[in-house]
Amino acid sequence: MESTTGTTRRDLLRAAGLGLTLPILGACGGLGSSDDNSKNQAKSALKIGFVSPRTGAAAGFGEPDAYVLELAKKALASGLAIGGTQYDIQILDRDSQSNPQRSAQVANDLINSDQVDLMLTTSTPETVNPVSDACEAAGVPCVSTVVPWEAWYFGRGAKETDKAAYKFTYHFCFGVEQFHNMYTHEWPQVPTNKKVGVMWPNDSDGNAIRAALGPLLKQSGYTIVDPGAYTDGTNDFSAQIAKFKAENCEIFNAFPIPPDFATFWRQAAQQGYVPKIAQIAKTGLFPSQVEALGDIGIGLAGGAYWTPTYPYKSSLTGVDSKGLGDGYQGTGKQWNQQLGPSLALFDVAAAVLKASGNPKDKPGVANAMKTLSVDTPIGKLEWGKGPNANVVATPILGGQWIKSADPKYKVDFVLVENSSDPNVPTAAKLQEYKA
Structure with a gap:
């Protein structure tokens, strides 16, 4: 008062x-x-x-x-x-x-x-x-x-x-509808077997995505390979990586907190899991997060809720x-x-x-x-x-991290998909992830 x-x-x-x-x-x-x-x-x-x-x-x-x-x-x-x-x-x-x-x-x-x-x-x-x-x-x-x-x-x-x-x-x-629009317009730019290995955690984001996005992707013809909800802060993802390799998941999708993805992605590189599309959300949004991964950060696909x-x-x-x-x-x-x-x-x-x-x-x-x-x-x-x-x-648009042509920066984010807001221009097509 x-x-x-x-x-x-x-x-x-x-x-x-x-x-x-x-x-x-x-x-x-x-x-x-x-x-x-x-x-x-x-x-x-x-x-x-x-x-x-x-x-x-x-x-x-x-x-x-x-x-x-x-x-x-x-x-x-x-x-x-x-x-x-x-x-x-x-x-x-x-x-x-x-x-x-x-x-x-x-x-x-x-x-x-x-x-x-x-x-x-x-x-x-x-x-x-x-x-x-x-x-x-x-x-x-x-x-x-x-x-x-x-x-x-x-x-x-x-x-x-x-x-x-x-x-x-x-x-x-x-929301989930915008993610679904983005993924189903972006992923076809790279030929795959449409098998998606997912890392959706046991938290508010992961549970909402599992309940709503998973069924939508299945309706769009994608096969979801889900090793199950994991706890934030997990430090060993060997079991999940083995499953994605065994199932030949050519698309990877995750909604982790940033430290968990960094742990997972380094372990995936060490254990030889290299999907054709590595699509992440909640992390990989900012240059600092991608730069910290070094070379294995180049080619990651992400979403953009704003760009200049x-x-x-x-x-x-x-x-x-x-x-x-x-x-x-x-x-x-x-x-x-x-x-x-x-x-x-x-x-x-x-x-x-x-x-x-x-x-x-x-x-x-x-x-x-x-x-x-x-x-x-x-x-x-x-x-x-x-x-x-x-x-x-609000919209979320698809993009990909590439090496920067500007010597002041190490990476750049380019838009490859704009189905949620066609007023925003795209600058490139999605490229296959390379290890």
Whole structure:
């Protein structure tokens, strides 16, 4: 709840420790302001929480966070005018450490101690689902991304018959249908026996993919060779590799956490398993992950939920996709596809706070999400058009890692398939993986 007694010395000390700027020190005269002015200024501050994995197994997703946060803070530096009131904006970012327990902890701290008005969170169920659950329980509006939507929606307890399972939590991301479209348009570019060896773990992503993608691929004529769900953190994949070799699986597909895939792929190379197509998801998304594999990373096929060639721009910052990628590379780092959806979260945040009419009314903000339409670097997001009331299903396109022609970088990612969004150009055809 909002304070009605002004800002205390304890509040000042806590805010100083977090590096925040208290609204009481703003335009109404600083510490010498009257109690009434203090109250008014406190009411005109909005706090946005942002939780992502900056360290831990999923740290690759958090690589561009600092750059995206800088863009968002710059765009929001003058605040937002909503319903006749000018609101200062504070962004409180937290590291989930790629850990579900830590994710829940920082989310609850942001909700209860910092009293955020809106929560944003991204990247893998291990971070996103606990944050979303905490917000749903507390009645805090939350927007999330970069978790296959089925793993977010059903992984949190919704049933197949639920069309509006949550009141405060909303999501945008690709889903099983988009993966199916990508694979069935991409894989035929390389002749194979259509036998797919799969490594789908016993976690939210793996279980959602096994339940939904497996049957769709079978309907499309693929034979699924599934050695069974494995536990995240497994360090010996010899049994699975032996099965894939015995079954002559010319296509390989996995949805592992990054360290598990690195372990598996090195063991597969040592044991002589070389599929014609090596299709991975959840890992192999970023240059750093592929570079770490050395030569065996070249030729891996992956998915892209944003690239600098997307023909869209951020409604909050005005930056288009090419400018977003170029700007990030200007920091000395290679573009990273997480730039697009992370900035899109702030596009959504600004749009829904404005659409609510009263951003301090949490149910009102959540209600405004139901029909929100907003332009982002990954395209226009429109809630209310399915697959359910809480979710916008976004494209994922097929691509492949190749050796970079640019001497500044070791690898490049080129798009080879665009069935989910033909507005995004392809640059090549899928090539057979070579050891």
